[in-house]
Amino acid sequence: MKIAIFPGDGIGPEVTREAVRVLQAFDLPGMVLFEGDVGGAAYHRHGHPLPAETLEMARAADAVLFGAVGDPACDGLERHLRPEQAILGLRAELGLFANLRPATTFPGLEAMSALRPEIARAIDLLIVRELNGDVYFGDKGTRTLDDGRRQGWDMMAYAEDEVRRITHVAFRAARGRDRRLVSVDKANVLETSQLWRDVVNEVAADYPEVALEHMYVDNAAMQLVRDPGRFDVVVTGNLFGDILSDQASMCVGSIGLLASASLGERRTAHGTFGLYEPIHGSAPDIAGKGRANPMATILSAAMMLRHSFGREAEAVRIEAAVAKALAEGVRGADLGGDAGTEAVGDAVLERL
Numbered sequence: 033m034k035i036a037i038f039p040g041d042g043i044g045p046e047v048t049r050e051a052v053r054v055l056q057a058f059d060l061p062g063m064v065l066f067e068g069d070v071g072g073a074a075y076h077r078h079g080h081p082l083p084a085e086t087l088e089m090a091r092a093a094d095a096v097l098f099g100a101v102g103d104p105a106c107d108g109l110e111r112h113l114r115p116e117q118a119i120l121g122l123r124a125e126l127g128l129f130a131n132l133r134p135a136t137t138f139p140g141l142e143a144m145s146a147l148r149p150e151i152a153r154a155i156d157l158l159i160v161r162e163l164n165g166d167v168y169f170g171d172k173g174t175r176t177l178d179d180g181r182r183q184g185w186d187m188m189a190y191a192e193d194e195v196r197r198i199t200h201v202a203f204r205a206a207r208g209r210d211r212r213l214v215s216v217d218k219a220n221v222l223e224t225s226q227l228w229r230d231v232v233n234e235v236a237a238d239y240p241e242v243a244l245e246h247m248y249v250d251n252a253a254m255q256l257v258r259d260p261g262r263f264d265v266v267v268t269g270n271l272f273g274d275i276l277s278d279q280a281s282m283c284v285g286s287i288g289l290l291a292s293a294s295l296g297e298r299r300t301a302h303g304t305f306g307l308y309e310p311i312h313g314s315a316p317d318i319a320g321k322g323r324a325n326p327m328a329t330i331l332s333a334a335m336m337l338r339h340s341f342g343r344e345a346e347a348v349r350i351e352a353a354v355a356k357a358l359a360e361g362v363r364g365a366d367l368g369g370d371a372g373t374e375a376v377g378d379a380v381l382e383r384l
């Protein structure tokens with residue numbers, strides 16, 4: 033059980049610390065933790081947001097627990113040196129193409145949803161976000177047009193095999209849940225999306241037991257707040273999945289609650305190698321104040337135990353402890369309360 037811990041920037045180290053305490057509470061045999069530098073912190077120390085030694089550490093591990101990267105002081109750097117390249121680089125270098133972002137109501141928390149409680153109560157969905165392609169990884173640049181205007185450009189593309197493999201992940205997930213899959217695209221405008229839709233339809237033939245629906249992303253954004261309970265599994269590309277998952281977090285109640293697993297094909301002794309991180313960022317506005325909600329990172333550690341180590345029982349214990357803490361009124365500042373980062377960590381530990 034080799035776990036690489038990459039705390040990163042801003043609130044990353046604060047929330048990661050609490051998740052590590054929860055992992056250590058189980059005293060699992062053979063669990064070894066080692067820590068590496070990523071993001072702005074790595075840039076300041078090593079001159080690069082994803083130093084070679086950090087990447088090596090990730091490759092040597094069975095799983096990575098990632099905090100967050102992003103530092104406003106680095107926004108003026110050339111793009112390849114910016115903190116965000118650490119997470120993009122890890123996802124690409126480690127072949128982590130399948131990003132699972134579950135969003136589920138917590139009993140007792142309905143009033144914190146940005147939606148009406150009776151609508152929020154029904155949320156139990158999983159966003160399966162493609163993580164290695166799309167406009168994120170296409171060629172990009174800025175150029176000056178003949179008439180002197182500057183133009184920024186980013187190439188959006190998906191190859192059919194990239195769509196096929198994430199679609200299989202989504203159908204398999206749907207098969208193990210409520211057997212409903214919504215594929216989100218913009219096929220009415222984008223060729224990338226038309227190919228996406230065609231490939232999803234081809235793959236669907238292998239899963240007759242799953243009901244497939246296609247939805248344009250603008251409609252999906254609307255349906256997600258109109259009636260989130262209508263969604264079971266959502267499969268979508270890198271960009272749309274990024275946006276819809278932040279939106280889903282506020283349907284549940286806070287971005288400080290949503291965990292994620294990024295998986296590829298590499299197997300570990302008891303599961304799949306993966307990188308686990310909250311869906312939120314480094315939150316520079318609250319960094320260093322001890323006010324960040326660590327629950328998303330703690331829940332990411334639970335996903336790690338489930339997917340990379342086959343430790344379902346411990347994963348469920350963590351998820352139950354978080355749910356119990358919330359049900360009993362433990363609230364960070366993001367949920368209108370005054371429990372600090374460490375106090376929320378303590379509350380989860382007490383309920384494990």
Ligand SMILES: NC(=O)c1ccc[n+]([C@@H]2O[C@H](COP(=O)([O-])OP(=O)(O)OC[C@H]3O[C@@H](n4cnc5c(N)ncnc54)[C@H](O)[C@@H]3O)[C@@H](O)[C@H]2O)c1
Nearest residue numbers: 100101102103119288311312313314315317318324325366
């Ligand atoms: N995977 C990642 O590492 C990741 C993800 C998203 C954004 N980022 C980076 O983070 C930086 C800040 O981005 P942003 O402000 O757009 O998004 P953000 O997710 O960091 O913050 C958005 C808002 O949510 C709040 N918030 C986020 N997490 C919280 C938590 N755990 N508890 C309480 N409140 C929380 C913040 O205070 C802020 O008001 C940027 O540099 C961005 O690129 C990194």
Ligand SMILES: CC(C)[C@H](C(=O)O)[C@@H](O)C(=O)O
Nearest residue numbers: 101116119120274311312313
């Ligand atoms: C930091 C950024 C590159 C990242 C993304 O866009 O994937 C983040 O927003 C996320 O959701 O993990």
Ligand SMILES: [Mg+2]
Nearest residue numbers: 274275278311
């Ligand atoms: Mg995001």
